Amino acid sequence: MQLEVVGLGGAGCRLADAIRAAAPADHAFLTDVFAFDTDESTLQGTVIPESHRAQYGQGTALEGSNGLDSDLEPGFEAGQAVVDDLLAVRERSGSTAADAILVTVGLGGTTGGPTAPALVAALQRTVDAPVYVLATLPADQEFDPDAGAADRGPHSGVTTRAETDEPPRPAAASHAVRTLETLDGLASAIVLFDNETWLRPGETIADARDRCNRELATRVAAIFAGSDTNGAVAQNVVDASDIDRTLGSESAIVSLGYGEQTVETTSSRFGLGLLSTDRDVETSEAVSAVETVVRKGVHGKLSLECEPETAARGLLIVGGPPAWLNRQAIAESRRMLQSTVGGNGVLGGDAPRSDGETVFAAVVLAGVESARVDGLRAMVD
Ligand SMILES: Nc1nc2c(ncn2[C@@H]2O[C@H](COP(=O)(O)OP(=O)(O)OP(=O)(O)O)[C@@H](O)[C@H]2O)c(=O)[nH]1
């Protein structure tokens, strides 16, 4: 499918940049990638071309943490006021029609979060395509000075937040909750990535963010590229309408899973001097690779921790070198996901990659219940 990505604020722009970097060399599934922030240094830190980025909102409540302690309302108002300017940048760049738009943002800040609802609403009005949000949840250490203190004590040898230039964000949890509430009913779906579970002991967001962004971008690329391939033909195509049906249009909370395994391919064997063809892949080896990556995708670390059983709908894409994509194993994996999720709401397909060196499974769990989101809400109430 064809996806447009719009990054808002620091995290949003870095995520948009990471998705661009994770896309295949010819950017097959991306139409345009935009980066919008009040902060010029974020924009300069991306490789997004000048025509597709804009500094906005200077001097408004969106800039820095201008007085937005626990009250995000002035931010939402300022967000409304800048939307036309952002849409104008998009128009001027001559953006091409996409099957969907993905607005990326870090919840907890005072720029991207308060801009997102107004921009999502405006895009829903002006573009004939679903508008999804990809958002990060803040880590406890940002708003709770005691969180992980044991890992970051003076003798731990790891950096504490105070030693980095990251400002504490005491209102991050309440900003995140408030922004999620405001996006509810506006975004077609909300894909979440919980920074808390992706930080390693002792790490700060600044330490972890490039790795986290790469992890998330890999999942986004695997899912939204669907069955788009360079030449190879999928047996069971996943297209924009499958993704649309899975994510829905009612602001469902979505978690993404992913598993991969490096496999031996013609080119890697050639490198060892054992010229061979992909036809030599043992069925049992291919079946086991598919089973392994699907198990990781469903039961491994998710972008947002949740019980897969709570999902209302699911999607499974299994990809890799064509000879490794065992049709029966993929069908069986889909049935497994179907019985986990329950109901009939699991779609699936394959994504052959002639030049790929990994077998991968990308999993979408839509409409999940999240203890983390509930916990943040409870903390703020
Ligand atoms: N995964 C990830 N999370 C990030 C990154 N940068 C920031 N975050 C998270 O996103 C939240 C918001 O941070 P920013 O996006 O920098 O904030 P902003 O929207 O620019 O707003 P300001 O507060 O005005 O800077 C933070 O509280 C972090 O939890 C990043 O690069 N990757």
Ligand SMILES: [Mg+2]
């Ligand atoms: Mg910022």
